[in-house]
Structures are given as structure tokens and as C-alpha cells.
Amino acid sequence: MFHSTRGEKLVSSPMAILNGLADDGGLYVIDKIPTLDYHDLLEDDYQTIATKVLNKFFPEFSYDEIKKELDIAYSTFDIQEVVGMKKADRAYFLELFHGPTLAFKDQALVVLPRLMKLSKEKLGYEKNITILTATSGDTGGAALNGFSDVDGVSIVVLYPNGGVSAVQEAQMCSFRGENAKVLALEGNFDDCQTFVKEFFKNHKDLSLSSANSINIARLAPQVVYYFYSYVYLLRNGVIKDKEEINFDVPTGNFGNIFAGFYAKAMGLPIKNLICASNKNCVLTDFFMNGKYNKNRPFFKTNSPSMDILISSNLERFLYYGTKESTNEVKKLMESLNTKGSYDFKNPFDYFYAYSTDEKKTLEVIKEVYDQYKYLVDPHTAVAYNAYKKYSKETGDDSICVVISTASPYKFPQSVLEAFDIEERDAFKAIHTLSKKFNLEIPKVLNYPKVEREIISLKDSNSYVEEVVKCLESK
Numbered sequence: 001m002f003h004s005t006r007g008e009k010l011v012s013s014p015m016a017i018l019n020g021l022a023d024d025g026g027l028y029v030i031d032k033i034p035t036l037d038y039h040d041l042l043e044d045d046y047q048t049i050a051t052k053v054l055n056k057f058f059p060e061f062s063y064d065e066i067k068k069e070l071d072i073a074y075s076t077f078d079i080q081e082v083v084g085m086k087k088a089d090r091a092y093f094l095e096l097f098h099g100p101t102l103a104f105k106d107q108a109l110v111v112l113p114r115l116m117k118l119s120k121e122k123l124g125y126e127k128n129i130t131i132l133t134a135t136s137g138d139t140g141g142a143a144l145n146g147f148s149d150v151d152g153v154s155i156v157v158l159y160p161n162g163g164v165s166a167v168q169e170a171q172m173c174s175f176r177g178e179n180a181k182v183l184a185l186e187g188n189f190d191d192c193q194t195f196v197k198e199f200f201k202n203h204k205d206l207s208l209s210s211a212n213s214i215n216i217a218r219l220a221p222q223v224v225y226y227f228y229s230y231v232y233l234l235r236n237g238v239i240k241d242k243e244e245i246n247f248d249v250p251t252g253n254f255g256n257i258f259a260g261f262y263a264k265a266m267g268l269p270i271k272n273l274i275c276a277s278n279k280n281c282v283l284t285d286f287f288m289n290g291k292y293n294k295n296r297p298f299f300k301t302n303s304p305s306m307d308i309l310i311s312s313n314l315e316r317f318l319y320y321g322t323k324e325s326t327n328e329v330k331k332l333m334e335s336l337n338t339k340g341s342y343d344f345k346n347p348f349d350y351f352y353a354y355s356t357d358e359k360k361t362l363e364v365i366k367e368v369y370d371q372y373k374y375l376v377d378p379h380t381a382v383a384y385n386a387y388k389k390y391s392k393e394t395g396d397d398s399i400c401v402v403i404s405t406a407s408p409y410k411f412p413q414s415v416l417e418a419f420d421i422e423e424r425d426a427f428k429a430i431h432t433l434s435k436k437f438n439l440e441i442p443k444v445l446n447y448p449k450v451e452r453e454i455i456s457l458k459d460s461n462s463y464v465e466e467v468v469k470c471l472e473s474k
Contacts, residue, residue, distance in 0.1 A: 002028040002216060005319040006330045013058040014119035017112075017217040018129065020210030021200045026329070027315050028216040030057060033265045039241075041231050046082040047074055049231065050224040054111075056266070057220040061118050069114035076100050076110055078442070083107075083225055085232055086404075088372045090397055091248075091387055092238075093380065093404045094229055100444060101171055102407035103305075104256065105142035108213075108221040112143075113150045115217045116209065120152065130468045131155040132199060133211040134192035136252060137164040137305045138406065141171035143211040144180055154179040154471035155211070156464065158192045161185060161454050164304055166426030167410050173450045181467050184454045188298050190310045193253075195460055197312075202461075206468055213255030214312050222259035223266070229401045230268055239399055244271035246400040248390070250383040251275060252306035254283065254313035256403065261317065264350070271398055272350045276386035278303045281355035283311055286344075288353060293341040302358050302414040303378040305405070310336075321347050352394075354386035361385070365418035375437055378414050380404040408433065409445055 002016040003009055006026030011019070016028040034056035041049050051067040058066070074082050077098045084095035099106025116129070131153060133143050140157040147155045157172060161184035164172075172182045185192050193212070200208055213219050226247065233239045247270060249257040257275055264270040277284045279299045286292045294309040301307055315329060321344065322328035335342040356364070364381040368374055376384065383402050391397070408415045412429035416422070421436070423429040427445075434441045455463050 001031040003031060004326070005029055005315050006326050006333070008326060013060045014122040017058075017115050017119045017215065018123070018125065018209055020208065020215040021197065023204070025197065025201055025333075026326075027214050027312070029316055029319055030216070033262065035267045036227065038227060038230055038234075038268060041227060042235060044231070046224070046228055047071055049228050050074075050111075050221065053224045053227060054115075054220055057216070057223075058115070060122060061115075065118060069118065070111065073110040073114055077106070083228065085229075086374055088368070088374065088402075091384070091400045091402050092229075092233070093374065093376070094225060094401050095404045096225060097404065097407040097410075099142070100145050101138065101141040102410050102442060102444065103138035103142060104403070104405040105138040106145070107225060108218045109139070109142035109146040109211060111221040112211060112215065112217050113146045113153065116153060117150060126152070127207050128472050129153050129207045129209050130471050131211045132196055132208050132464070132468065133157055134189065134196045135159045135164070135172075136189040136308060137168040138410075139212060140182065141168060141175075144172060144175040144177075144182070147179070147211070148175070148177055156181045156183065156467055156471070158183050158185045158195065158464075160188045160192055161452070163188055163300060163307060165411050167412065167430075167445070168304075169452070170426075170450050173452055179471065181471065182453065183464070183467075184452045185460060186454060186456045189308050190294070190298070191457060193310060193312060195457070199461065199464060203465065203468075207472060208468070212312070213253055219255055219259055219262075219313070222256060223262050226260050226263035226270070227268060233399060242269055244269045244398060246270070246272045246274060246390075246396070246398050248274040248276060248383050248387040248400050248402045250303070250306060250379040250403060250405055251277070251283065252280070252308035252311065254311040254317065256405070258313045258316055261320070270350070272352055272390075272396070274386050274390050274400070275351060275353040276383040277353065277355040278306045278361070278382050279355065279357050280307050280309055282309050283314075284353040284355040286314075286353070287346060287351055290345050291341060291343050292336065294336070295340040302361055302411070302417075303382050305379055306382070318344060352390050354389045356382045356385040362414070362418040365415060375408045375415065375439070376404060377406040377408045377411050379406055407442065408439075409442060
């Protein structure tokens with residue numbers, strides 16, 4: 001069962017999945033965090049580990065029901081193992097970009113539509129549902145791909161105009177389907193995300209759900225790769241049984257790293273969680289000084305998926321950090337809405353946080369390649385630099401899993417810039433990248449010319465309302 005971070009009303013797994021956001025504006029959390037013994041996973045492949053993890057979160061679905069859907073979902077990945085692991089001394093890059101849109105969002109967004117399908121069946125829900133989602137780049141393409149063949153579900157994606165990479169934009173705008181609409185909003189990602197939350201609150205007459213990590217069914221599949229990573233390292237003799245390891249996570253909306261929080265709470269031997277941010281360092285400052293303050297300049301950086309000042313999933317963190325006090329969470333969220341800030345003393349001493357600017361991001365891309373002959377994207381570079389800072393600060397030489405969230409091909413111009421190669425055209429940059437580093441170009445990178453549809457903040461509510469009603473009528 002689940003309830004809101006701002007209230008105690010319990011709902012079933014299927015209802016939480018279909019609602020996406022709770023009626024009171026809060027985020028769903030599981031009523032009692034389950035436990036999972038990683039020893040029971042040592043003989044399992046990724047798909048089976050995922051089934052066992054999700055069955056803990058959503059027991060209303062049978063093991064066989066979940067396994068059947070996951071086998072179909074993960075069949076779209078380009079490697080059997082679903083994720084990859086690359087060694088770099090005491091660090092291991094966990095490659096989460098082997099899905100159909102080359103980013104970690106695929107890990108959850110091939111699963112979410114199938115969990116929604118099961119939820120509709122369990123509840124006998126026949127109405128068409130519209131997925132309304134905001135994206136800083138990767139969620140949009142992954143969500144459009146995931147929901148492309150799901151009956152009874154339509155999708156509307158909003159992204160910040162000029163705030164995503166050329167490849168990310170091409171992935172979204174090249175999508176063709178009668179059940180989908182892609183809109184570029186004049187503003188930044190926070191404007192898109194705030195709009196979505198307000199639209200949910202003000203349109204309870206519409207059948208809406210979310211593909212963002214505010215949806216618990218987007219978050220739960222991300223817990224899987226934490227368990228898989230530990231099992232992989234143990235099976236391959238890298239670590240000993242019960243040995244604690246660290247996870248280093250590039251994050252903007254706090255969903256990716258919060259999945260690690262859940263994994264640790266479920267019993268996985270995680271020592272520390274390292275929160276890596278770019279120049280938009282609102283999370284770094286939060287963990288450093290106990291104040292969350294969105295009243296600051298917004299920067300467009302070369303790691304755009306983390307260009308965020310309002311980290312929605314932090315609300316779940318606050319819920320557990322206040323000893324599960326929904327009243328305290330409501331006060332903190334009210335302060336954020338009215339003042340743009342709140343004070344909070346983090347009670348979890350296993351969180352570390354670091355930020356990296358654009359210049360250093362490029363330097364790290366080159367450093368990693370020069371040392372390991374391994375090419376990383378800007379977000380992964382931000383994470384790796386945080387790992388190096390953490391190691392220097394603490395002297396901790398524990399094995400660390402660095403979450404690699406995207407293929408270098410998602411951000412080819414920035415990767416080339418790290419090697420002093422300038423290429424303004426993103427798709428020419430893809431071929432230059434392939435030639436210079438002898439890397440095969442993923443087949444999915446074949447898009448027509450981008451045709452964007454731009455809407456203003458002023459007109460967004462009425463326009464999106466019209467779009468949703470049109471999609472629901474189909």
C-alpha cells in the first residue's frame with residue numbers, strides 16, 4: 001500500500017501507479033519499506049532481479065505477471081545483460097544507456113507502461129489515460145518510446161525550448177504517433193515541471209498520470225540496478241559478502257539517487273551515496289549547509305539533464321528525514337512554494353554532495369579517456385569528478401559504482417569539445433565521434449529534421465488542456 005508524503009490515506013499499488021501524483025499534491029511512498037536479501041539474487045539475471053524487486057513494491061501483481069511484462073520490456077535493450085559494467089581502478093562505471101533511447105531513463109520507462117497496463121487490468125479501468133510529463137531531455141524520448149504501443153494511453157511531453165541537446169530534441173520531435181504530442185515550452189525545466197504539477201492539481205476531471213520519477217512506478221525500477229550492481233561485484237569476486245560499497249550518482253531531480261536510498265533501506269550493503277551536481281548546485285548546497293534555496297540564477301550547462309533547481313523527489317527524502325511526518329513535509333513544501341526555500345537538517349550521514357562546473361566537466365571527459373580509453377558523456381563526467389573529490393576528502397578507497405546515465409552519442413558536441421574539436425551540427429558530430437574513437441553509431445540515431453511546436457507559459461494551460469481532451473477522445 002502507498003500514501004502521500006503529505007497525507008495518510010492509503011491506496012493500492014495499481015491506484016498509486018495510475019494516479020502518478022497524490023490528490024493532495026504529494027508524492028506516493030510505500031507504507032512500509034520492504035526488505036530484500038541480496039543472497040537470494042546471486043543466481044539471477046537482471047530480469048529476474050528486477051521481478052523480485054518490483055514484486056516487493058507491488059505485491060498486488062503476481063511474480064509471473066511482472067516477469068512476463070519485464071521480459072518483453074527489456075528485450076528492447078541492445079545487450080542481454082540490460083546494463084554494462086566497466087572497471088576504472090576502484091570505480092566501476094554502471095552503463096545504464098543500452099536501452100532504445102541511450103539513456104538511463106529507459107531502465108524505468110520500458111517498465112512503467114507495462115505496470116500501468118497491469119494496473120488498469122486489476123482495477124477494471126477502461127478510460128483512456130493521458131501521460132503528462134515534463135522532461136529535461138532524457139525522460140521525454142524514453143517515455144514516448146515506452147508508451148508508443150500501449151492501448152488506452154496517450155502521452156504529452158513538455159520540454160524547455162533551447163534547454164535540451166540536439167539529439168534529445170530530435171528523439172522527441174521525430175516521434176510519430178496519433179497518441180502523442182510533444183511541446184517546447186518557453187522557459188526552463190522547472191517551469192515545465194511546475195506546470196505539470198499545477199495542471200494535475202487543477203484538472204482532476206481529466207484522466208491524468210505521470211511518467212516522471214514523481215510516479216512511484218518510475219522510481220521502483222531504478223532500485224533494481226543498485227541490487228544488480230552489488231550482486232555483479234560479489235559474483236565476480238570484486239567484493240566480499242556483506243562488504244559495503246559506495247554509489248556515485250549524477251542527479252538533478254533526485255530520483256536516481258533516491259532509488260539508492262530505498263535500496264539501502266531494503267538491506268543492500270551501501271556505505272555512502274554521493275550526490276553529483278553541475279553548476280546548478282542546489283542539491284550540493286542543501287547537503288552542505290542544510291538550506292534548500294531555489295532563489296538563484298539558472299544555468300544552461302553541458303550536462304542539461306541536471307539543469308534543475310526544483311528537485312521533486314527530494315520531497316520523499318524529506319518524508320523519511322522527518323521520521324515520516326506528513327505534517328512536517330507539508331510545512332516544508334509550503335515554505336518552498338511561498339519563499340522558494342526551506343531549512344532542513346539532514347539526519348542521514350551517508351550522503352555526500354559535490355558539484356562540477358562546465359570547464360571541469362570537459363577536462364574529466366578527456367582525463368577518463370586518456371587514463372582508461374573509455375568515453376563518458378558530460379553527466380557521467382560530473383559524477384566521476386564527484387567520486388574523485390569524495391575519495392580525496394575522505395580517504396575512502398571502497399569500491400564505488402559510478403552511475404553512467406547516458407551514451408556519449410547523446411551529447412556528441414560536448415564530448416568532442418573536451419578534445420578541442422568544434423562541431424556545431426550535432427549529427428555531423430555523431431559521425432566525427434564515431435570516426436575519432438572507432439565507436440559504432442547506435443542504429444537508433446537516425447532522425448528526420450526537427451519540427452518543434454513552441455508554446456508560451458502564458459498560453460500553456462489552455463493549450464495543453466485542449467490537447468489532452470483531444471487525445472482522450474481518440
